[in-house]
Amino acid sequence: xxxxxxxxxxxxxxxxxxxxxxxxxxxxxxxxxxxxxxxxxxxxxxxxxxxxxxxxxxxxxxxxxxxxxxxxxxxxxxxxxxxxxxxxxxxxxxxxxxxxxxxxxxxxxxxxxxxxxxxxxxxxxxxxxxxxxxxxxx
Amino acid sequence: xxxxxxxxxxxxxxxxxxxxxxxxxxxxxxxxxxxxxxxxxxxxxxxxxxxxxxxxxxxxxxxxxxxxxxxxxxxxxxxxxxxxxxxxxxxxxxxxxxxxxxxxxxxxxxxxxxxxxxxxxxxxxxxxxxxxxxxxxxxxxxxxxxxxxxxxxxxxxxxxxxxxxxxxxxxxxxxxxxxxxxxxxxxxxxxxxxxxxxxxxxxxxxxxxxxxxxxxxxxxxxxxxxxxxxxxxxxxxxxxxxxxxxxxxxxxxxxxxxxxxxxxxxxxxxxxxxxxxxxxxxxxxxxxxxxxxxxxxxxxxxxxxxxxxxxxxxxxxxxxxxxxxxxxxxxxxxxxxxxxxxxxxxxxxxxxxxxxxxxxxxxxxxxxxxxxxxxxxxxxxxxxxxxxxxxxxxxxxxxxxxxxxxxxxxxxxxxxxxxxxxxxxxxxxxxxxxxxxxxxxxxxxxxxxxxxxxxxxxxxxxxxxxxxxxxxxxxxxxxxxxxxxxxxxxxxxxxxxxxxxxxxxxxxxxxxxxxxxxxxxxxxxxxxxxxxxxxxxxxxxxxxxxxxxxxxxxxxxxxxxxxxxxxxxxxxxxxxxxxxxxxxxxxxxxxxxxxxxxxxxxxxxxxxxxxxxxxxxxxxxxxxxxxxxxxxxxxxxxxxxxxxxxxxxxxxxxxxxxxxxxx
Numbered sequence: 001x002x003x004x005x006x007x008x009x010x011x012x013x014x015x016x017x018x019x020x021x022x023x024x025x026x027x028x029x030x031x032x033x034x035x036x037x038x039x040x041x042x043x044x045x046x047x048x049x050x051x052x053x054x055x056x057x058x059x060x061x062x063x064x065x066x067x068x069x070x071x072x073x074x075x076x077x078x079x080x081x082x083x084x085x086x087x088x089x090x091x092x093x094x095x096x097x098x099x100x101x102x103x104x105x106x107x108x109x110x111x112x113x114x115x116x117x118x119x120x121x122x123x124x125x126x127x128x129x130x131x132x133x134x135x136x137x138x
Numbered sequence: 139x140x141x142x143x144x145x146x147x148x149x150x151x152x153x154x155x156x157x158x159x160x161x162x163x164x165x166x167x168x169x170x171x172x173x174x175x176x177x178x179x180x181x182x183x184x185x186x187x188x189x190x191x192x193x194x195x196x197x198x199x200x201x202x203x204x205x206x207x208x209x210x211x212x213x214x215x216x217x218x219x220x221x222x223x224x225x226x227x228x229x230x231x232x233x234x235x236x237x238x239x240x241x242x243x244x245x246x247x248x249x250x251x252x253x254x255x256x257x258x259x260x261x262x263x264x265x266x267x268x269x270x271x272x273x274x275x276x277x278x279x280x281x282x283x284x285x286x287x288x289x290x291x292x293x294x295x296x297x298x299x300x301x302x303x304x305x306x307x308x309x310x311x312x313x314x315x316x317x318x319x320x321x322x323x324x325x326x327x328x329x330x331x332x333x334x335x336x337x338x339x340x341x342x343x344x345x346x347x348x349x350x351x352x353x354x355x356x357x358x359x360x361x362x363x364x365x366x367x368x369x370x371x372x373x374x375x376x377x378x379x380x381x382x383x384x385x386x387x388x389x390x391x392x393x394x395x396x397x398x399x400x401x402x403x404x405x406x407x408x409x410x411x412x413x414x415x416x417x418x419x420x421x422x423x424x425x426x427x428x429x430x431x432x433x434x435x436x437x438x439x440x441x442x443x444x445x446x447x448x449x450x451x452x453x454x455x456x457x458x459x460x461x462x463x464x465x466x467x468x469x470x471x472x473x474x475x476x477x478x479x480x481x482x483x484x485x486x487x488x489x490x491x492x493x494x495x496x497x498x499x500x501x502x503x504x505x506x507x508x509x510x511x512x513x514x515x516x517x518x519x520x521x522x523x524x525x526x527x528x529x530x531x532x533x534x535x536x537x538x539x540x541x542x543x544x545x546x547x548x549x550x551x552x553x554x555x556x557x558x559x560x561x562x563x564x565x566x567x568x569x570x571x572x573x574x575x576x577x578x579x580x581x582x583x584x585x586x587x588x589x590x591x592x593x594x595x596x597x598x599x600x601x602x603x604x605x606x607x608x609x610x611x612x613x614x615x616x617x618x619x620x621x622x623x624x625x626x627x628x629x630x631x632x633x634x635x636x637x638x639x640x641x642x643x644x645x646x647x648x649x650x651x652x653x654x655x656x657x658x659x660x661x662x663x664x665x666x667x668x669x670x671x672x673x674x675x676x677x678x679x680x681x682x683x684x685x686x687x688x689x690x691x692x693x694x695x696x697x698x699x700x701x702x703x704x705x706x707x708x709x710x711x712x713x714x715x716x717x718x719x720x721x722x723x724x725x726x727x728x729x730x731x732x733x734x735x736x737x738x739x740x741x742x743x744x745x746x747x748x749x750x751x752x753x754x755x756x757x758x759x760x761x762x763x764x765x766x767x768x769x770x771x772x773x774x775x776x777x778x779x780x781x782x783x784x785x786x787x788x789x790x791x792x793x794x795x796x797x798x799x800x801x
Contacts, residue, residue: 026595030434038438045442048449074450074522075442082449087456090512123434127537130437130444134534137447 005073005093008061009040009101015108016060022115029115030123037067039108041075044100047107048079049133056105065097076100140723141236141289142755143188148796149229150213151190152183153787158796160184160783164235164755170748170776171757173796174765175785180794181759182301185729189299191230191245193292194262197301210259212249215793220251234289239269243286290724293323297716302730305709306702307391314684315380320712321684324720325653330646334639341635342366344628348619355618358611365608372604376597383590390583393576405565405573412561417698419554426547433540440533443526454523457516466516475500612636653719654680660715661686661708668707668746678708686712703739706731710747725755732764744769748776 011019019036022029031039040063047053068076080089080096089096118125145161148154162171175181186196190211210217212228220226231244247262266277266285277285290298297320308316348359397409443450460466479497482490490497565573616633619625658680665678665688675696676689687695688708700708717726731747732740748756756776760769783798 026599031438032434033431034435034438041442042438045445049445070518071522071526072442074519074526075446077519078446078449078453078523081456082452085452085456087453087460087512087516090515123430123437126437126441127541130441130537131534133444133447134530 004091005065006097007065009063009065009097010056010059010061011040011043011063011101011108012056012105013058013060015105016062018108018112019062028120030126035067037063037072040100040104041068041072043107043111044079044104045075045107046110047103047105050106050110052106052110053099053102054105056101059101079103139237139288141234141241141725143725143757144233144235144240146184146187146233147229147231148184148187150216150226151187151228151230152209152211152213153180153792153794154183154796155213155215155793158794160796160798162755162757162781163778165778166753168776168778168781169752169754169756170773171755171781171783172760172765172773172777173757173783173785174760174762175794176787177761178791179785179787181761181785182729184759185299185301185727187230188232188727189295190262191232191243191264192286192290193295194245194264197296197299210249210257211247212259213793217249217251217257220249220257222251222253222255225250236268236289241269241289242267243282290722294716294720294722297324297713297720298722298724298726300713300726300728300731302706302728302733305713305728305731306706306734307388308705308709308712309686309697309700310391310705314681314686315384317680317686317712318684320716321650321654321657321680324657324716325649326720327646327649330642330649334642334646337635337639337642341632344631344635347628348625352618352621355615355622358615358618362608362611362615365604365611369601369604369608372597372601376594376601379590379593379597383587383594386583386586386590390580390587393580393583397573397576397580402568405568408561408564412558415554415558415561419551419558420698422547422551422554426544426551429540429544429547433537433544436536436540440529443530444533447530450523450526454520454527457520457523460516461520466513466520651682654682654684656719657712657715660718661712664711664714664750665708668711668742668750669704678711701736701739703735703743706735706743707739710743714750723754725757726751727757727759729759730761730764731758732760732769737768740764740769741772744772748773 019039021027022031023034023036023039025033027033031042065073077090077093077096080099081087083099114125115122142164143162144164145159147160148158149156151158160173173181173184182197189195189197212226216226225248227246227248229244229246231242234241234243243264243266245262245264248260250258250260252258263278264282264286266282267274268277268285269275286292345359345362348355394409394413398406398413400406400409457466478484479490479500484490484496488494488496490500562577565577616629619629619632658678661680662678666675669675674691676691676693679687679689681687686697686708688697688700690696717724731743735743758773780799783796786795786797787793788795
């Protein structure tokens with residue numbers, strides 16, 4: 001169905017440790033036991049929310065796009081569709097995923113600073129943020 | 139080979155002075171024999187006599203029984219009568235009836251008082267006599283061990299010769315490791331383990347023949363050696379920590395038992411309350427961890443959609459707009475129109491040459507079909523985005539419910555911590571030195587157990603990391619060896635060794651997995667057959683990590699909440715499963731099977747167990763309290779009147795005698 005999507009997506013070498021350590025089963029982070037693909041989508045969404053993106057240098061293509069669930073693909077695709085205001089962006093998904101990588105590249109930095117600041121309380125802080133966002137967007 | 143015990147003769151063994159004989163007749167339907175005597179009269183020493191005779195060790199002793207510091211195995215009254223230069227002995231003889239005729243196994247230890255009055259004991263010697271053809275053949279020395287292993291291997295004896303107290307405690311304080319060890323024992327993987335160890339040595343020998351041709355090869359061989367040494371050290375350390383953990387867990391359980399069985403009611407009540415609180419704390423902590431994990435996973439899934447709520451809504455609106463305009467799903471696909479133009483003729487027969495009016499109309503129309511190739515993606519997207527938007531709407535309610543559960547559990551955990559502290563305070567307030575000592579020990583053991591558990595997890599991680607490094611080094615070694623033709627054969631040999639080790643590891647895993655499944659199935663069947671409240675329990679499971687769970691009919695795991703009787707039945711169910719899977723048909727001898735067990739479970743054990751072990755000789759060593767009128771009546775159906783022995787003590791309780799009805 002998604003014929004034009006790339007095979008893999010990735011993150012910069014600077015973020016590799018976060019992607020690998022935070023998702024370990026015995027990690028004490030919010031992402032413990034989750035996949036790197038889940039962390040990527042989270043970081044990308046956070047980057048997009050803050051409208052911050054940057055090119056990834058020394059990229060490691062460690063996440064197969066096939067590891068994304070259909071609903072996660074529909075977190076990635078609306079970024080480009082809404083920016084272009086055109087469904088035809090779907091004709092070539094490869095640039096959409098490059099855009100997603102750019103947002104994830106900044107998103108992971110924002111996430112790192114949040115995790116460092118709030119530590120084990122980060123889930124509580126996240127819940128407050130999410131509720132506030134929903135209220136603001138009503 | 140199936141066998142039963144026909145008689146046991148003990149001479150000067152422990153408190154049995156002179157010759158004492160127990161005889162058992164065997165009948166398939168009347169398979170029970172009873173030996174009753176007061177606590178301390180020597181019941182357990184009958185079980186000890188059996189294991190000493192067969193394996194040279196007593197069931198309650200961890201050390202060698204010849205240990206000069208411990209109570210002598212030869213009757214002390216007998217030793218007291220010795221003059222300087224005199225000798226005496228202790229001997230246990232067991233007559234077995236096997237499928238292949240009678241066997242006699244005996245073990246003897248000699249003692250001597252030397253000219254200075256010091257006692258000396260010889261190493262015990264075993265003799266096996268069995269009928270071969272019409273003649274008795276006698277075996278002495280090292281060969282007897284092999285013969286005894288044909289009857290029942292030492293490693294399996296604890297599944298047949300059972301200490302009731304230990305069996306009751308098995309699942310109350312059992313670690314998954316004990317269950318894993320028991321399953322490992324019945325798996326009889328000794329041959330596989332030996333082969334594995336042998337291949338390891340062979341690999342080391344082969345590596346010695348590598349001459350440092352290149353610095354890289356030299357380096358990697360050294361590294362392999364280093365990491366292997368590291369793994370071996372880590373493994374030893376892990377085993378020691380595991381043993382410490384088991385010992386401390388057992389010691390803590392005894393401290394708890396002492397306090398909860400204390401003669402002062404207040405101490406008893408406080409300890410019982412504390413144990414209930416600790417059990418609740420354990421359950422709640424685990425439930426709270428699960429709840430937090432679920433909440434976190436939910437947050438990771440839902441947060442991106444909330445962050446992207448606006449782009450998602452805009453995308454949905456764009457798709458919806460096209461749907462409302464009738465462009466999605468399209469009636470005709472853009473590619474179809476182009477194919478017609480390329481063919482130059484419509485399916486209705488109209489000419490579609492490049493300059494025709496119809497072609498120009500079609501080309502104009504095809505511009506409106508630009509989305510047609512994306513219709514499937516867009517339609518799936520529409521449905522997915524609708525689901526996502528609905529989930530976003532559900533978020534506040536769902537996360538509040540999750541948070542409420544976590545908060546409630548945490549509040550309760552805080553209260554439990556306060557209540558436990560208060561109990562400690564109350565016990566300290568009694569100002570009893572003995573209790574303060576036990577409390578300090580309890581505290582110390584709890585801290586030690588936590589430390590052991592943390593250290594074990596850390597060592598496991600280090601071991602896994604070292605194994606990964608070793609694998610990496612071996613790969614490098616393989617690459618380096620491939621650069622030198624002279625190592626071609628060696629490289630092939632090392633590869634073959636590694637492959638064989640992999641096959642063995644896999645075989646071992648498969649066998650263990652299958653045996654675990656069998657034990658689980660049998661334990662479950664046995665438990666549900668023996669348990670009184672059959673309807674109250676759904677299933678007994680043994681997980682991949684050997685954690686045993688008893689699932690209540692409502693699905694809760696109640697392994698920490700069973701009564702003494704239920705623990706005993708679970709232990710019996712597990713042991714019976716191991717017995718049947720081991721493939722050996724030996725008598726089952728249980729010391730104090732009914733102590734601390736309520737009337738209802740006593741009834742179940744005494745009426746169901748003999749039936750359950752039908753065809754197996756079952757010898758029960760019981761106290762007069764255990765062997766009450768009800769138990770006597772329950773067992774009468776399975777007990778030949780002659781199979782009942784009584785242990786009598788002398789007035790000073792130093793010498794015991796066995797009186798059997800059939801003597």
